[in-house]
Amino acid sequence: MSTAALSPRATTAVLRAEARLFRREPATLFWVVLFPTLLLGILGAIPSFREANDDLDGLRTIDVYVPVVVLLALIMAGIQGMPAVVAGYREHGVLRRMSTTPIPPSALLGAQMGLHGAAALGSALFSLAAGRLVFDVALPRQAFGYGLALLLSVAAALALGTLATALARTTKAANAIGTSVTFPMMFCAGLWLPVQAMPDVLARIVELTPFGAASLALGQAAGGDWPGWSHLGVLTLWTVVLTAASVRWFRWE
Amino acid sequence: MSVIEVSELRKSYGGRTVVDGVSFAVEEGEIFGILGPNGAGKTTTVECVEGLRVPDAGRVRVAGLDPVADHGKLALVLGAQLQESRLQAKLTVREALELYAACYPNPADWRPLAERLGLSGRLDTRFARLSGGQKQRLFIALALVGRPGIVVLDELTTGLDPHARRTTWELIEDVRDSGVTVLLVTHFMEEAQRLCDRIAVIDQGRVAALDTPAGLVGRSAGATVISFTPSAPLDESRLAALPGVASIAWKDGRVTLAGTDGTVDAVITLLARGHITAHQLRVSDATLNDAFLDLTGADR
Numbered sequence: 001m002s003t004a005a006l007s008p009r010a011t012t013a014v015l016r017a018e019a020r021l022f023r024r025e026p027a028t029l030f031w032v033v034l035f036p037t038l039l040l041g042i043l044g045a046i047p048s049f050r051e052a053n054d055d056l057d058g059l060r061t062i063d064v065y066v067p068v069v070v071l072l073a074l075i076m077a078g079i080q081g082m083p084a085v086v087a088g089y090r091e092h093g094v095l096r097r098m099s100t101t102p103i104p105p106s107a108l109l110g111a112q113m114g115l116h117g118a119a120a121l122g123s124a125l126f127s128l129a130a131g132r133l134v135f136d137v138a139l140p141r142q143a144f145g146y147g148l149a150l151l152l153s154v155a156a157a158l159a160l161g162t163l164a165t166a167l168a169r170t171t172k173a174a175n176a177i178g179t180s181v182t183f184p185m186m187f188c189a190g191l192w193l194p195v196q197a198m199p200d201v202l203a204r205i206v207e208l209t210p211f212g213a214a215s216l217a218l219g220q221a222a223g224g225d226w227p228g229w230s231h232l233g234v235l236t237l238w239t240v241v242l243t244a245a246s247v248r249w250f251r252w253e
Numbered sequence: 254m255s256v257i258e259v260s261e262l263r264k265s266y267g268g269r270t271v272v273d274g275v276s277f278a279v280e281e282g283e284i285f286g287i288l289g290p291n292g293a294g295k296t297t298t299v300e301c302v303e304g305l306r307v308p309d310a311g312r313v314r315v316a317g318l319d320p321v322a323d324h325g326k327l328a329l330v331l332g333a334q335l336q337e338s339r340l341q342a343k344l345t346v347r348e349a350l351e352l353y354a355a356c357y358p359n360p361a362d363w364r365p366l367a368e369r370l371g372l373s374g375r376l377d378t379r380f381a382r383l384s385g386g387q388k389q390r391l392f393i394a395l396a397l398v399g400r401p402g403i404v405v406l407d408e409l410t411t412g413l414d415p416h417a418r419r420t421t422w423e424l425i426e427d428v429r430d431s432g433v434t435v436l437l438v439t440h441f442m443e444e445a446q447r448l449c450d451r452i453a454v455i456d457q458g459r460v461a462a463l464d465t466p467a468g469l470v471g472r473s474a475g476a477t478v479i480s481f482t483p484s485a486p487l488d489e490s491r492l493a494a495l496p497g498v499a500s501i502a503w504k505d506g507r508v509t510l511a512g513t514d515g516t517v518d519a520v521i522t523l524l525a526r527g528h529i530t531a532h533q534l535r536v537s538d539a540t541l542n543d544a545f546l547d548l549t550g551a552d553r
Contacts, residue, residue, distance in 0.1 A: 007358070009355055010355050010356050012355075013351065013352050013355030013356070014352065014355075017341075017344065017348055017351075017352045018341075020344075020348065021341050021343050021344060024343045025343075089341070092338070092339040093335060093337060093338030093339055094338070094339060094340060094341055096305065096335060096338050097335055097338045097339075097340065097395075098356075099305065100303055100305070100328060100331070100332075100333040100335065101328050101353065101356040101357070101399065102325060102328040102329055102356055102357060102358075102399075103356045253305075
């Protein structure tokens with residue numbers, strides 16, 4: 001709608017205001033930042049999860065679960081958190097009000113994506129640190145590959161969340177879509193059963209989903225290997241397709 | 254010089270025509286009212302002026318700009334208060350003012366603006382906790398913070414108590430006096446009569462009349478209203494035959510006639526001939542409300 005150039009001052013102001021609002025949402029902060037690490041703590045408290053497991057190539061269950069809770073943070077931020085906020089802004093005319101200023105409403109969407117993405121990454125670092133300090137889980141041995149896989153996963157999560165926002169007409173609908181997508185995504189990430197331990201046919205299907213691919217890529221990088229290009233490719237493809245669909249269907253009002 | 258020009262504007266939603274050939278021009282420095290019943294197409298018309306909607310046909314120019322194609326430039330010169338829009342629920346008044354001020358290259362200092370609007374004591378209150386009147390005043394402040402040359406105010410005083418409404422009117426007059434052109438959408442007659450230099454009455458997507466408030470009142474069929482309680486029965490057909498009578502209404506033995514100055518003379522002559530006394534005789538000018546009902550046929 002608007003072709004006005006974004007002034008850095010205005011963009012900063014939008015980001016700062018949205019960051020303040022983000023900090024005023026204790027529920028989002030809990031589910032995105034604390035819950036994944038808390039869950040890691042609970043899983044780590046189970047004695048058998050701290051023992052080497054032959055089904056997991058000699059890794060301990062807790063080792064495999066660190067990437068899973070990292071992905072859980074991404075799912076909570078991108079799919080549970082962001083769509084409800086942005087759909088609410090649209091439903092209540094916040095985006096519309098912004099579009100009468102020289103700043104396009106996309107600045108609000110951008111700020112929300114940036115903040116949820118940053119919170120998810122912060123939560124991921126928190127989980128990695130907790131895994132290392134409390135349960136002696138080695139830090140990712142292929143750090144660069146891990147970082148790349150993590151960034152691609154964040155992009156895919158945000159793209160999926162944006163599509164949910166695009167398809168939902170109301171905040172309620174955005175919440176409903178978010179929740180119904182969250183559980184399959186958590187399953188694919190390996191929350192109930194690590195992807196590495198899934199039966200072959202199931203694993204091959206899950207590998208093609210964004211969080212299944214992300215889980216395997218992060219697992220490989222954690223173990224010191226470069227994450228498989230097929231997994232990175234699946235993540236990239238999902239991000240591109242979901243983004244294109246969001247651009248096609250997103251409405252500002 | 255016209256700062257807003259709308260000609261032959263048309264807009265329909267799903268086959269239903271909402272705006273059907275609206276034309277008007279707003280001169281620099283005036284308060285121009287758009288008055289009409291609910292669903293008349295007022296809001297859609299101003300949304301086309303604000304560039305929030307794309308017209309199906311017709312031409313809109315604001316300060317020489319096409320509101321849709323030149324939206325970025327338009328936003329620098331036009332401030333808007335929208336009907337039914339909210340801010341982020343947990344954003345405080347201060348944060349909202351700072352945020353919107355930062356959106357403009359040369360904003361007004363928001364502190365005196367907040368002071369003038371009576372928001373100084375509410376700077377740390379979150380939007381969701383403001384009263385209806387405080388929310389409206391904040392939206393006025395946000396519409397003005399970019400120092401626009403034109404402001405569009407849509408149903409501004411809806412939901413305000415009479416005192417807050419009066420304060421808001423004074424503020425709008427101040428805004429106009431500072432050289433800002435005001436386009437005001439309202440369905441309050443009193444507001445339109447008090448504030449507007451000129452009014453376009455919109456009904457069913459068309460401009461039913463465009464004039465000054467006094468001009469609109471004067472052109473209605475029953476510009477003068479005569480009411481009295483006759484001391485003896487009075488034949489309605491004889492009243493109806495009087496010159497200029499537009500309407501006759503009886504209530505509890507009291508008759509109210511709408512007509513012209515000539516009607517007043519004729520009524521007095523008629524009563525004198527019949528030796529009838531007119532108790533509690535009142536003669537008054539019709540209000541904008543009467544003119545509005547007459548123009549829009551809302552009473553039919």
